[in-house]
Amino acid sequence: MATSSKTLTQIINTICDEYELDRQQILKQLSTKDLLPAKLLLKSKPKNVPFYASKQAEELATLSNLILDEGMGSGKHGKYTLADVKKAIEIPHDKKILISPTALNFANDQNISISEVIGTGKDSRILLSDVKKYIKESVSDSDSDSDSDSDSDSDSE
Secondary structure, three states, X not given: OOXXXXXXXXXXXXXXXXXXXXXXXXXXXXXXXXXXXXXXXOOOOOOOOOOEOOHHHHHHHHHOOOOOXXXXXXOHHHOEOHHHHHHHHOOOOOOOOOEOHHHHHHHHHOOOOHHHOOOOOHHHOEOHHHHHHHHHHHHHHHHHHHHHHHHHHHHHO
């Protein structure tokens, strides 16, 4: 059964990552034994061969500060297409925050960011008591900060 060069590249990369091996040396060793398809043979790559299949793909990757492995795109000769770049930069959606309606209303009234509140309810649901506890802890933290400030003021006298 033949293995595609893309699959073989993934296998080699996985082995190199797993065992902390140098990919170039592995490819060189396999090529000396005629175990690589022509697409994976080490050749001197011309400097003007583009890494991306289109200018739009390159611009989007550059704007997103995206770092991609060479030759792993779905385009011809492993080039990255616009779809590859978009898929690579997709940000996973944040986990849905579960919060009781009363806790949400109370947090909004107090101008509290619920992203910092840890829920203790079922499935980590944020309850009213969690928001009140968060406020109480925030107030006590700011009191201890102001106490240390006043201590430093009295030390300077």
